[in-house]
Amino acid sequence: MDSSTNGVKPGRATLATIAEAAGVSIATVSKVVNGRQDVSPGTRAMVEDLLRQHYYTGRGGSRQPCVEVVFAGPLAAYSNEVMEGVLQAAAEPGVAIMLSKGRIGSTPTAWALGVAKAGRSAVISVSNEMAEEDATALARAGVPLVVIDPLTPAGADVISVGSTNYFGGISAAEHLLSLGHTRLAYLGGGADAGCNQARWQGFRSTLEAAGHPVTPDRVRHGTFRYAWGVAGGEQLLALESPPTAVFAGSDEIALGLIEACRRRGVRVPEDLSVVGFDDTQLAEICSPPLTVVRQPLREMGSVALRTALRLAAGAAVDSHHVELATSLVVRASSAPPSSSARVP
Structure with missing residues (x-):
């Protein structure tokens, strides 16, 4: 047998063939594919190497976890900063990021089912008026939701990330x-x-x-x-x-x-x-x-992504709402009032 195949037979790789080549259980390979954390670093590295070598794509054509990030309005300086934080946090675990405008012209149920069928691991909503019925529909579809800086409350059970x-x-x-x-x-x-x-x-x-x-x-x-x-x-x-x-x-x-x-x-x-x-x-x-x-903002994006992945892996979170500290940055646009200050 060609040693370059590491024991995996020609043709599309499956969980079973990867497991056989790695000398681990199918369940262990599945955990690696789905981004679960309860696998030792050495085993994870070995399985990931085999998955790459044999172009494992899984049933849906991609083995990467995918998180959908929803922006309701146009992208701006604020959302760009948040997105940078999301992407930085997604790079290390190899998470794919999908941008969308969320539910447009569909019912909450239809939208949530579409997100689930597309294989999204979780949804992150950025500064949107995420309706409670949308959050409920995602929960029923089994898709975790994290909201960043919500404009309106999305329900008591929704996980959110904001600042002080x-x-x-x-x-x-x-x-x-x-x-x-x-x-x-x-x-x-x-x-x-x-x-x-x-x-x-x-x-x-x-x-x-x-x-x-x-x-x-x-x-x-x-x-x-x-x-x-x-x-x-x-x-x-x-x-x-x-x-x-x-x-x-x-x-x-x-x-x-x-x-x-x-x-x-x-x-x-x-x-x-x-x-x-x-x-x-x-x-x-x-x-x-x-x-x-x-x-x-970047930290808020990173925390939201990590929280979404924890929820997708079935792990518990410490708090339903996380607030990161704000701080004052003094530059040149503020100064003591001038005695001669006047506004035409």
């Missing part, structure tokens, strides 16, 4: 107060979005405790997109008593606000200090570089 949004709001407020600002504003995302509410409430409560509450006319909720930053920024800058500092609920909003300032001849940070939230690449390349509350 409330503490991030506190950090932004404390930073601007330390610079001497007392006329502050909040320009955020959707009023009903959980992450937006947490950021706003942390910011609001800190300012109220310091004796500088945000007046209702200086609070604006819209979307997390650049266009809203421009439009909402125009509204704030047009106030009779405009703010000297604004906490924006995302980097995109902050960049839109800075553009609104440019159009009106308002200088950042001389006339208006701006603090964003996320710390995407946009924060470093904008002018001036943006002070932000850093959300560990």
Whole structure:
């Protein structure tokens, strides 16, 4: 027998033939194929080598675990950072990643069954309004779900990964107060979005405790997109008593606000200090570089992928919701208010 075949006969390899060549049970080969962790490193390496040598594809044409990552809206700086974290975590165990827009024009049941029939090991939903019926349908189809930064609750049993949004709001407020600002504003995302509410409430409560509450006319909720930053920024800058500092609920909003300032001849940070939230690449390349509350987006993606794989392997998780720490990153878009600051 040709030694290059390691005992596997010509033709399509099967679990049985790989097991025979490796001198292990079929169950052990199956565990390796399905990404299970309860196999010794040496045995795993040997079986994986045989699987590669003999182009084992399995019944569905691929032996790789595949996780579907769902984005409801257009990809942006935020989602790109999260996706980078997912891909980094997927590279080491050799997990395939499938991008999709999720359930479009189908019922929750039909969508969930389609995901299961396609052989997806799990689904990761990124900043979507994942309806409870969608989560329920996936659970019934046997497909684990992990939600990153959910805009709305997806049910008590759904596993989610986020950041300390409330503490991030506190950090932004404390930073601007330390610079001497007392006329502050909040320009955020959707009023009903959980992450937006947490950021706003942390910011609001800190300012109220310091004796500088945000007046209702200086609070604006819209979307997390650049266009809203421009439009909402125009509204704030047009106030009779405009703010000297604004906490924006995302980097995109902050960049839109800075553009609104440019159009009106308002200088950042001389006339208006701006603090964003996320710390995407946009924060470093904008002018001036943006002070932000850093959300560990890549880490969130990595944690979500590892959690999804654990669920797919039938393992338990320690918590239904994981919050990763935010931190303040001070750059050039925030400064003490100028005595001559004015907003046209």
